[in-house]
Amino acid sequence: MELAGFFPEEVKTVLSPYLNRQEKLTEIRFRVGKPVFCYVDGREEMVMYQEKPYVISQEQLRQVLLHICKYSVYAYEEERKNGYITLQGGHRLGLSGQFVYEEQTRRGIRNISGINFRVSHEKRGISKNILHCCYENGYPVNLMIISPPGLGKTTLLRDLIRNVSNGCEYGKGRNVSVIDERSELGGSFQGVPQNDLGLRTDCLDGISKREGIFMAIRSLTPEVLAVDEVGGVGEESYLLEALHCGVKLFLTMHGDNLRDVQQRNQGNRILKEHMINRFVEIGMKNGIRSYHIRDENGKEVEVVM
Amino acid sequence: MSSILQLCGAVFMLCGTMGVAHCRVEQFEMRFAVISQSERMLQKMKQKILYQRTPVESLLYELSNELSGEWKQFFCQLKTGMEQALENDFSVIFQDAMNCFCDRNRLSREEKVILCGIRSVMLSFDTEEIEAEIVMLLEEQKVLEEKLMKKRDETKRISYALGVAGGIMSVLILL
Numbered sequence: 001m002e003l004a005g006f007f008p009e010e011v012k013t014v015l016s017p018y019l020n021r022q023e024k025l026t027e028i029r030f031r032v033g034k035p036v037f038c039y040v041d042g043r044e045e046m047v048m049y050q051e052k053p054y055v056i057s058q059e060q061l062r063q064v065l066l067h068i069c070k071y072s073v074y075a076y077e078e079e080r081k082n083g084y085i086t087l088q089g090g091h092r093l094g095l096s097g098q099f100v101y102e103e104q105t106r107r108g109i110r111n112i113s114g115i116n117f118r119v120s121h122e123k124r125g126i127s128k129n130i131l132h133c134c135y136e137n138g139y140p141v142n143l144m145i146i147s148p149p150g151l152g153k154t155t156l157l158r159d160l161i162r163n164v165s166n167g168c169e170y171g172k173g174r175n176v177s178v179i180d181e182r183s184e185l186g187g188s189f190q191g192v193p194q195n196d197l198g199l200r201t202d203c204l205d206g207i208s209k210r211e212g213i214f215m216a217i218r219s220l221t222p223e224v225l226a227v228d229e230v231g232g233v234g235e236e237s238y239l240l241e242a243l244h245c246g247v248k249l250f251l252t253m254h255g256d257n258l259r260d261v262q263q264r265n266q267g268n269r270i271l272k273e274h275m276i277n278r279f280v281e282i283g284m285k286n287g288i289r290s291y292h293i294r295d296e297n298g299k300e301v302e303v304v305m
Numbered sequence: 306m307s308s309i310l311q312l313c314g315a316v317f318m319l320c321g322t323m324g325v326a327h328c329r330v331e332q333f334e335m336r337f338a339v340i341s342q343s344e345r346m347l348q349k350m351k352q353k354i355l356y357q358r359t360p361v362e363s364l365l366y367e368l369s370n371e372l373s374g375e376w377k378q379f380f381c382q383l384k385t386g387m388e389q390a391l392e393n394d395f396s397v398i399f400q401d402a403m404n405c406f407c408d409r410n411r412l413s414r415e416e417k418v419i420l421c422g423i424r425s426v427m428l429s430f431d432t433e434e435i436e437a438e439i440v441m442l443l444e445e446q447k448v449l450e451e452k453l454m455k456k457r458d459e460t461k462r463i464s465y466a467l468g469v470a471g472g473i474m475s476v477l478i479l480l
Contacts, residue, residue, distance in 0.1 A: 008394070063394075066428065071395045072360035073430040108431065190360075 090187020165198025319471030
């Protein structure tokens with residue numbers, strides 16, 4: 001779906017210079033009473049209308065949200081509880097506002113004061129240069145991708161999943177199960193992944209990691225299990241369970257580098273007992289992305305640009 | 306001669322009054338049918354929105370298939386409006402469909418409440434709000450249904466009374 005179709009007439013007209021550059025547009029930020037910002041190619045640009053910053057009112061924001069959700073905001077209640085909505089095409093709406101709790105359980109969000117429209121980009125082929133280190137003797141290895149937010153961990157993992165699932169020059173196609181707790185990998189809209197995750201991939205969308213891992217192992221018999229943004233309390237035991245079942249793990253974790261991750265997760269057995277065969281650290285310098293590949297001992301073996 | 310003219314006058318008067326009364330009864334019947342069928346529509350909406358979280362696009366499609374009569378027509382019009390003019394404001398499309406529906410069925414301002422309620426249900430963000438609104442609408446629907454039933458019966462009675470009175474008058478004139 002074209003991005004323009006998500007917005008009401010007025011907003012569409014104002015944003016048209018940015019919407020026409022969809023392939024470079026990464027985010028559109030709406031905040032009540034504040035100018036709208038667009039992020040193009042990593043640069044922030046204030047949206048102007050008739051030579052003035054385009055400021056959005058509460059009612060306009062409501063209309064934007066209604067239009068984006070095709071007048072069915074209620075249909076996204078479960079997702080809204082977590083502060084985001086996944087849209088057709090894998091795009092993501094991050095919400096800010098007043099969260100409502102009932103008996104210590106988050107019930108939803110009211111009085112929405114900001115929307116962050118994250119444009120989904122499927123970057124096919126970005127894992128090409130690191131694919132060789134994800135295999136050993138034709139079999140996938142346990143892999144962890146590490147980077148600070150916004151450098152493309154999820155995008156890289158998505159491309160890896162697709163290649164491993166379809167098969168590539170380093171190994172035949174494998175059955176992959178994706179535990180997509182926040183619908184980021186598959187970008188599922190109404191249960192159907194909007195991003196191509198490969199021919200042999202099963203996507204468990206909107207499920208908690210614990211339940212998803214157990215369910216996948218028991219019923220989907222994956223050869224590779226992909227989980228995005230691990231590192232939460234108690235997650236280690238589910239991942240160990242998967243490892244003990246002989247499933248290979250493709251994981252991502254927030255962090256500057258492996259050392260940072262190890263320091264923050266000192267008790268983590270997966271890291272301590274060298275269960276991960278390859279670590280891929282993503283770095284960015286002068287707008288150029290680099291991949292630092294480390295072996296199970298944390299020794300850097302290769303740098304790929 | 307004069308008695309024949311008197312008789313004709315009495316018959317015309319009777320037919321006219323009965324005709325007006327009959328039209329009134331028909332109008333009440335029509336409004337009553339719409340309001341009484343709205344209960345089924347509201348229950349379906351409740352089920353689809355609250356329990357199945359059906360998005361508006363599919364909701365309109367399903368309701369226009371599952372309902373009958375005037376409500377079917379209403380949701381068909383909304384569905385077509387949404388398909389043809391997705392860029393437009395839903396409120397505007399809804400307002401057009403609502404006006405057509407009310408004119409066609411000669412709904413009173415009081416009865417329009419049901420339609421206004423449907424609009425706020427569809428535009429609401431919160432399912433708790435939706436549930437409360439539907440419960441209120443169902444209560445309102447009951448009250449409106451009873452009121453219309455009473456009015457309809459009353460008009461029917463008047464129509465019968467007029468018929469009987471006219472008959473008696475005609476007989477008396479003939480005698």
